[in-house]
Amino acid sequence: MSRQDFNTDALKRQNRFAFWREAICSTYVELDCESPLRGEKGFHSHLTVEHLGASTLSRIGGSRQSVARRRQDIRKASRNWYLLSLQTRNVSRFSIGDHEELLHTGDLMLYSSSSTYRIDVPNEFEQIVLKIPAEDFEPRVLLHDPQKLHKISGNSPFARLLSDNIKSITANTADQDDRIGSALSDVLLDLIWINLKTTHDHPLEGGTHAQILVQRMRQFIQDNIADADLSRERIAAASGLSVRRLNEILSGDDTSITSVLLEMRLQHARKFLVRPEYQAMSIGEIAFRSGFHSPEHFARRFKQRYQVSPSELRRANSALNRPI
Template sequence: MAILLSTESVRQTEGFAYWREAVCDAYVHLDCQCERPDDFRGEILLNRLSRLSASFVSGSQQSVRRRRRDIARAGEDSFLISLQMQKEGGVLQDGRQARLKPGDFALYSSVDRYNLELPDRFRQLVVQIPRDMLLSRLPDADLMTGISVSGSSVMGRIIHDSAVRLVSAIDQSPAQVQHSLQDTVVDLFVTGLASLRETRFELSRPEQQILLRADAEIRANLGDPDFDRHALAAAMGLSLRRLSELYRSDGRAISSEIRTLRLDRIAADLKDSRYARHSIADIAYRWGIPSQQSLARMFKERFGRSPRDYRANG
């Protein structure tokens, strides 16, 4: 079950001291400094799972260091991944420095020194993976620390969106599904890291590669109103039954996945000032939903309001 560690639970004058203890308790032993300790705010929504730990972290500006004495004090053997969700951050390890824009992620290891630079009002997803678990899939993971994996590519966006959604859903999933979902989260990041260089890596399930390719196919065809689960199965060279089974094993349904991604793109455009002069019908058509009646119903089911109200309050 997820636990919330927040500076709002203590007096303001005690906020930063509480935060330093909370960070060490949540991850590994660290040193944490900030420019304005008297006005510090921070929050960690932490979920310690059977195979890994995942947390959503946000807060004020801070510099985090894993020092030699921290490593000597406690020998946590793990890899950590920071996926930037808001603002820009930085990871420095082994002389390599990753600058993280929203959507980017980077790997770092607890067995070596590292520095994290986090700006005011940042937000990250941090996943802590046992060292042997990641090395079994990615033997040369230590050579990939401190390197940014871009979130701007099609695969990068898939990894970002899927990892955030899966981590958010794990806690609400049946116990027998949680183990598989944790493997899926690790597989997503392994796929992104393996793109940095030619390397040997293994996914926990061969089917995961099929799902990643299918997700990429969906995103590439969202603007085609005729693209549906039948078209996806044909593009993948699989029977609809087999592809549906693979998505169900991942806790998803093909039609729902396509619909959700289309609605999310429409919602993003409705809030984007660049499309302020575009009609709602034009935006919906651009993302493969030509029926205004269907759009109104589906949009309200997902966002709790009509497209017009959503745009007005965006």
């Protein structure tokens, strides 16, 4: 698995902050970054990034600073991510709107790049951050409200198990191939699910029988995503429901079987468009692998959903993936 290292220590004072801002934006998501120490000799930060298949695991630390995910950043994004921050030194303050949470050493915070948020670190700090593509996260872990902060206390039943695995994987990722990296990412996803399931303040979708059936539906779609003839009737039958009853359940979230199927097909296709290892795959092949009857139909639906064509997204993402 490839590794990237960013460190401001060897740079001239006036160049450190600009370098750091570019480093965190290229590693995580587009953000606004500020520090009262910018331009001063005392500002320093470091970042080490390891790839776990399509996910990344990074160690980050340094001087006091703050980052903010803004609406304009979200509008420009070509892909959604979930991030899990493990505080390993001192304290961070996370906020979305009026909701604030303090993250002490040993605590974890789960949040989505589709939300506006702010992170303030008032002192020297260290974190380990897991970044997971939404198309990998959402079929496995269905949050009741992805737009909120989801804190996992370091004292909760399985937090230590998750934290220890994150630290162990971070320390032992060198010289592992992408298949092992993807498997390790799956392990962490399962542990996140267990922790959220056992944290009463942050229930998962799946707490009721109806929600379990929705999870079953999404898993069936994911398993058969390349089948262009996948019908509402087959999806409902796999969930043990009629089409009418399943649509009634989904209407609580203002969606339907057809809408969920289309959204999952588009997310599946977007995964191929943004990952560097699939750059040689044609857009037509991506369309068929995602269950669309034709490349033209896929391109039309994709642009309606993301306001950008598949080829434009691929070109833009290729530019973003170039090393800084």
